[in-house]
Amino acid sequence: MNAAAPFNQPGQALLRVRGLKVSYGDFEAVKGVSFDVAPGETLALVGESGCGKSTTAMAIMRLLGGRALISGEVGFDGRNLAQISDQDMRDLRGNDISMVFQDPMTSLNPVLAIGEQISEVLRRHRGLSRIEARAEALKLLKRVRIPNAEARLDDFPHNLSGGQRQRVMIAIAVACNPRLLIADEPTTALDVTVQAHILQLLKELSQEYAMGLLLITHDLGVVGQWADRVAVMYDGRIVEEGSTEDIFTAAQHPYTQGLLGASLRLDSDSHYARVSLPEINVQRGANGQIRFDLDSHARTVTARDADASAQPILELRHLSTAYKTRQGTVTAVRDVSLRIATGETLGLVGESGCGKSTLSKTILGLVKASAGQVLLNGVDIAGLDERRLRSHRPFVQMVFQDPYGSLNPKHSVYRILDGVLKTHGEKSAQARSERIFDIIHRVGLPPSAVWKYPHEFSGGQRQRVGVARALILRPSLVILDEAVSSLDVSVRAQILNLLADLKQEFGLSYLFISHDLSVVKYMADRVLVMHDGQIVEEGGHDLWQNARHDYTRKLIGSVPVPRYAPADEESVPYANPAWQTVPLAVLLSRIAI
């Protein structure tokens, strides 16, 4: 696609990829991808999991295993990287092209001091002596702004935080002044406040050294804030490529439009009560042609005013939870008090380790509270043993983060749901069966899904099964602990729509826990901000504009917000000009229903 992009004269391109294909046996992971990266430019390769974006990066670096068949042209510095010898490629790697990976926890060697690990690269590629390399390593650590770098040189990876480890990885990557840096989801495993700093650093380094940056990510917020140009990938192909401004203000391809619509922005004012998120419907024709439709429906939820006098479904009073570890007692939740009213969605935001998961486990009695009360429908369940807790269980259920880990791989969906009903005293097999098919229908799965095993579903479908398990007991409160965090943007939109629809249908209350502020903003009626085990701020929908606490402000300020907004700020489907490019398809699909 766009072989002759106007802003890229052939002579200027640093990396020139033409018709790159990667296949594993019969499976074609990358189906002919072409793009350019100019010096000092940031190209973002965006797409959802399985679209082939990481494979593209690995193919450029020739890091794929022997089974992968690579064809096409990867021009770098007048040479075709797909053709040169392994020895030449090894010299190029780390020297002229380097890479930063997603997980800073596993990409550093845990038994070597970080100074050692940086020096190693310098000695290998730049031929420095041990002493020179150490001095250079110190400079690099300062360059990537590790505080107190002198003292850190002899630290081991486990002494550093996740963000600091990623900085060390970047230091290693830029140690030899590479001309191209490939960053594969560099901030996905990091907290949002750390993410902003890392991306800032990458951008600065890229401009300082006139280094081309190939940024691979699924996060459109990151793209919109940091990239110069964007290439959107789907199913091994680049479906659209253009400047960031063009993509964000006037996307042409329906898939791009769908992604933009489905990804929530902190600066837009959309809320579940007013509008549903657009869903991308992909249809594969018989001849392999792929058609994209956008589907969206308006939603009207009468905003419930939380009635302060009515009894809340859940009330926490001065709840604390402490863990005993070898180092002593760690208080994960400190004196937390909150109320959730009927039909309300309470959002809880915080970074990893702030205690939000411990809080949800304490509410469910999976972890014993060390002090305070958990009032469920007015009854304190904090001190109850498992047997007495069982009668309260149907009222609170939970949807877990990882749709792969939260379903027993050995049980069919029917058995998973049947066991829940059996435990809670549904004796008749006929009644159980009816309720199972009913809930499966309501979460939008076909009836035949009940006979399948978890591995036969996609991530989004599994999460629907997780929702079905939580709802089959007809709870009044559902705890959603990072329930959409591991899902792709388009799947996330579907699940959020489903949750919003089910909430209305069943009159549910949600405790929506997430680290993602834009998702919480969309879903929540009221928001709590948690930091270091405590609730630091509470607010309604106006919290996003008028945060008072420093931490909340810092959190909101760190969220990547695209520099460009679609022409119509309020993203109302159909009224938005961007949607009008596919009205016929949407119309037809409406009529068909």
Place this chain on the structure above:
Amino acid sequence: MSHSSPTPTLERPRPASARPATQPVNHWRQQLGSTLLGRFAAKGRLPADDSGHFPLSEPRHRWPVLRSLSRSPAALIGFSVLLLIVIVALSASYLYPGDPLDMAGAPLLTPGEDWQFPLGTDALGRDLAAGLAHGARVSLMVGVTAALVSVLIGTLVGALAGYFGGRVDRVLGWLIELFQTTPSFLLVVVVVSITQSTIGIIAVVIGLTSWDTVARLVRAEFRALLNADFVLAARTVGYSTRWIIFREVLPNALPPIIITASVIVASAILTESSLSFLGVGDPNKISWGSMIGTGRDMLRSALYLTAIPGIALVTTVFCLNLVGDALISALNPRLRGRAS
């Protein structure tokens, strides 16, 4: 499955009973077809699509594990050979009536020398074939009993230690370590010499001394699986401890248990043979182990005396392993569909 499921509409879903239970037109044809074609027609009985009719019970196959096993050639071979050995063991008294320890013919006939004794005779003129058949009884009994006893105790102890952790884990951990550090063969010898050396007691005692391996494995599996989200989900639903241990966690911890069990069968058969060799075994029963033990003296002059019962032992253990492997894939829904 379609890649994107439709958004649920807010219409009331039809209750399951309101849908036609079966399609009346095709009903008799389906019945006839499945009667004639039996299990082979399973695919044809799948509901055609997701609209309308669907079965209330699992449609694909009632015995997925057995079906999967029956499709695996390794399991079929393993099963048939084991079955043959079991049949020979059970019918030993009919095939070779009389005491296999009695002298039957000339001593040291090599296999094939005299067709009355196809596998030959040993130094005392005992029929090797009769010994093999009668010995299969004892050896299989010892192996299977010991494996059952050790898997039962080991799984229980390991599951409790792994599930409850803390103090329970510490106490049971000590118990496991105690058995691990005691030389188990010595323990068997001591127990057997105190009590009677009947074959039943020997089998149980061997089982009692070899459960520590199973317990250690199960404990480790449980520790790892307890933090899995699906176990947390099971606790959230309010499942009882027993249910979580036996229905949620244990099926996921089975593969190492099955493998270890087949190894225990082999080592129990060998332990019994060592006991016979030391003279503390059951002197009135012939076993493969004791045959190997007595043949060992003439290893250089009459190799077949050790080789024949040895081959029987290796074949049995190998077949157990084949079946164990196939069982592991059959119990795993992800691997079940694949031809192994």
